[in-house]
Amino acid sequence: MNRWTCFAVLFAALVFGPLDCLASESPKPLNVEAMCFEHIGPQDKPMPAFCVSAFGVAHSIMGILRAADVPPIQLTSETWRALLDLIEKEGSKDVGHPTVPGQYQLRLIPLGGILYLPPEAMRKITLALIKINGLNDAQSQMLQRLKLRIAG
Amino acid sequence: MKYLSRIAFFIALSAAGTASAVPFALSPDGNAVVRITPQTNAPALDTSLVTTAYPGWTVTNGAAAGGSFTTSTYTAGWQGGGGGAQFVGSYSQTNGVSSGEQLNYIQIINANVPQPGITSPYIDPQPNDDTLPFYWTNGEVASRSTAKSVSFSDFSRRDPASLGSTNPITWSANLYPVVYDGATTVVVGNGAQWGWTMKPATVGNATATFNTPSPTCPPATCSGIGTSSIAWGTGSPGGMSFTGAPFAPKVGDAFKLGTLSYTNGSTTVGSALDGISLDIALGFDNVPELNFVYHAGLSINNTPNTSDPIASADFVNFAAGSFSDSFHVLEGASATAELMAKLTPMFSITPASIGDKDPFTTPDALTFLGYNLQLVALANPSDDGFVTGVPSPGTFSLFLIGLVAMWMVTGNSIRLTTTGSAPHR
Numbered sequence: 001m002n003r004w005t006c007f008a009v010l011f012a013a014l015v016f017g018p019l020d021c022l023a024s025e026s027p028k029p030l031n032v033e034a035m036c037f038e039h040i041g042p043q044d045k046p047m048p049a050f051c052v053s054a055f056g057v058a059h060s061i062m063g064i065l066r067a068a069d070v071p072p073i074q075l076t077s078e079t080w081r082a083l084l085d086l087i088e089k090e091g092s093k094d095v096g097h098p099t100v101p102g103q104y105q106l107r108l109i110p111l112g113g114i115l116y117l118p119p120e121a122m123r124k125i126t127l128a129l130i131k132i133n134g135l136n137d138a139q140s141q142m143l144q145r146l147k148l149r150i151a152g
Numbered sequence: 153m154k155y156l157s158r159i160a161f162f163i164a165l166s167a168a169g170t171a172s173a174v175p176f177a178l179s180p181d182g183n184a185v186v187r188i189t190p191q192t193n194a195p196a197l198d199t200s201l202v203t204t205a206y207p208g209w210t211v212t213n214g215a216a217a218g219g220s221f222t223t224s225t226y227t228a229g230w231q232g233g234g235g236g237a238q239f240v241g242s243y244s245q246t247n248g249v250s251s252g253e254q255l256n257y258i259q260i261i262n263a264n265v266p267q268p269g270i271t272s273p274y275i276d277p278q279p280n281d282d283t284l285p286f287y288w289t290n291g292e293v294a295s296r297s298t299a300k301s302v303s304f305s306d307f308s309r310r311d312p313a314s315l316g317s318t319n320p321i322t323w324s325a326n327l328y329p330v331v332y333d334g335a336t337t338v339v340v341g342n343g344a345q346w347g348w349t350m351k352p353a354t355v356g357n358a359t360a361t362f363n364t365p366s367p368t369c370p371p372a373t374c375s376g377i378g379t380s381s382i383a384w385g386t387g388s389p390g391g392m393s394f395t396g397a398p399f400a401p402k403v404g405d406a407f408k409l410g411t412l413s414y415t416n417g418s419t420t421v422g423s424a425l426d427g428i429s430l431d432i433a434l435g436f437d438n439v440p441e442l443n444f445v446y447h448a449g450l451s452i453n454n455t456p457n458t459s460d461p462i463a464s465a466d467f468v469n470f471a472a473g474s475f476s477d478s479f480h481v482l483e484g485a486s487a488t489a490e491l492m493a494k495l496t497p498m499f500s501i502t503p504a505s506i507g508d509k510d511p512f513t514t515p516d517a518l519t520f521l522g523y524n525l526q527l528v529a530l531a532n533p534s535d536d537g538f539v540t541g542v543p544s545p546g547t548f549s550l551f552l553i554g555l556v557a558m559w560m561v562t563g564n565s566i567r568l569t570t571t572g573s574a575p576h577r
Contacts, residue, residue: 038232040232041232041233041234041311042234042265042267042310042314043234044259044261044267044306044325045259046306046307098233099313099314100267100268101267105232137291138291141291145281145282148280148282
């Protein structure tokens with residue numbers, strides 16, 4: 001290997017290596033099995049926290065969804081896909097400075113990535129989740145409270 | 153030793169009791185601090201706040217069946233990008249409420265950064281999550297109350313960016329247990345007042361003293377040890393003084409720590425100092441618990457006087473971490489330079505258990521321990537003074553890269569001009 005080849009290899013490793021790492025950090029919502037929503041920004045009474053998952057996800061995944069206010073909301077594959085599409089469209093990797101209540105951060109499981117959802121996107125998601133079948137009383141009440149608290 | 157003392161402080165803080173004993177918390181970036189206000193008894197509820205919003209309701213202040221509120225957690229903290237406080241407790245009374253009645257809370261908030269479109273004081277939550285004036289909805293209270301008790305938990309917070317327009321941010325709440333008859337009548341019990349303030353954390357003042365002369369006095373001659381201004385030597389004494397400055401930087405940004413003044417005297421051999429410690433005390437207005445003293449070693453270099461005034465200029469050299477700038481002053485003159493520094497945060501890291509990751513906490517918990525001070529420059533020397541220094545690590549790296557590039561080019565050109573000879577290496 002001559003000096004120029006050596007230099008080129010070093011240059012490529014120094015420049016493109018970090019770029020590749022950055023690119024690989026971008027979340028791929030289509031591969032996630034569950035998502036947890038947590039409010040960020042100003043609040044008085046805490047805003048609800050909850051998780052949703054694709055129906056029938058492995059028990060080991062469900063085990064880590066315990067920190068929410070209600071049991072995880074399980075979605076049919078059709079609803080799950082629609083939710084992922086909505087999040088891919090509305091989610092952002094930039095948190096900004098939330099000044100009004102209703103901005104949520106979304107943890108993607110098992111990838112561990114984080115997306116941010118502005119209040120209007122969170123309201124759309126809440127309204128969509130309220131309509132699904134199979135919610136228990138606690139989940140339904142939580143979503144109703146959330147809908148009322150996100151100004152829209 | 154400096155770090156050990158601060159870590160010991162943190163351990164003492166943690167060991168002081170339950171989480172409710174933690175009175176303040178730094179933001180993850182170290183730029184803001186929240187501090188809880190002492191819990192007190194709240195004044196009687198201004199019932200008009202409720203009856204104005206809920207016409208036709210009857211709201212009466214009266215010891216709601218004579219119960220009491222017990223606080224279990226009251227701690228400053230940061231969560232979801234905001235700072236505030238967590239407040240957890242429970243109200244209980246000896247006699248249970250009647251059938252059809254319900255225990256709940258009314259919480260009145262007084263904040264100088266209220267929810268958008270709301271004027272303080274206001275009923276929590278806003279926007280309301282049901283049609284009643286209570287903290288818990290009917291669905292929530294069902295799982296949090298019995299006929300004799302009702303639990304409470306809150307974590308109020310605000311974005312530290314709001315400090316740009318409102319400083320300090322103040323938030324307080326009057327929390328009242330209530331008995332609700334299920335219709336439009338409320339009896340209000342004795343309330344508790346809690347809250348917090350948020351302020352910039354890195355606001356303060358620097359002061360300094362000169363200590364530990366080398367050699368000691370005597371045999372050297374010096375005065376002012378232990379103060380901010382020293383003189384040394386016999387004949388025409390040399391001297392230094394340091395005037396600290398107020399500061400309010402962001403963590404990581406350079407700021408002026410103070411002004412160093414240096415007088416180049418002509419002293420008798422053996423009477424001068426060749427070293428001293430500049431002990432810089434940083435006092436933080438809003439977090440005095442994090443005050444600390446930074447010790448900078450200075451060497452005082454008396455140069456032989458020649459016909460070259462630059463070469464003859466005596467200088468004081470800093471030996472503080474990677475900072476080793478020198479401040480030169482012409483013979484017989486006095487000059488000043490500004491000492492620049494930056495604050496860097498110091499954390500402890502608690503790795504999360506891989507098999508037990510909680511999606512509502514960061515994977516590895518960072519705990520803010522305090523600040524480090526890093527000297528970065530001597531700037532703006534006055535007339536008769538000048539500053540020299542060694543290249544920073546970044547500059548030195550660039551120099552090395554340039555050297556490697558030159559080696560490449562030079563090696564190649566040599567090869568091109570040595571046609572027919574054996575290749576290098």
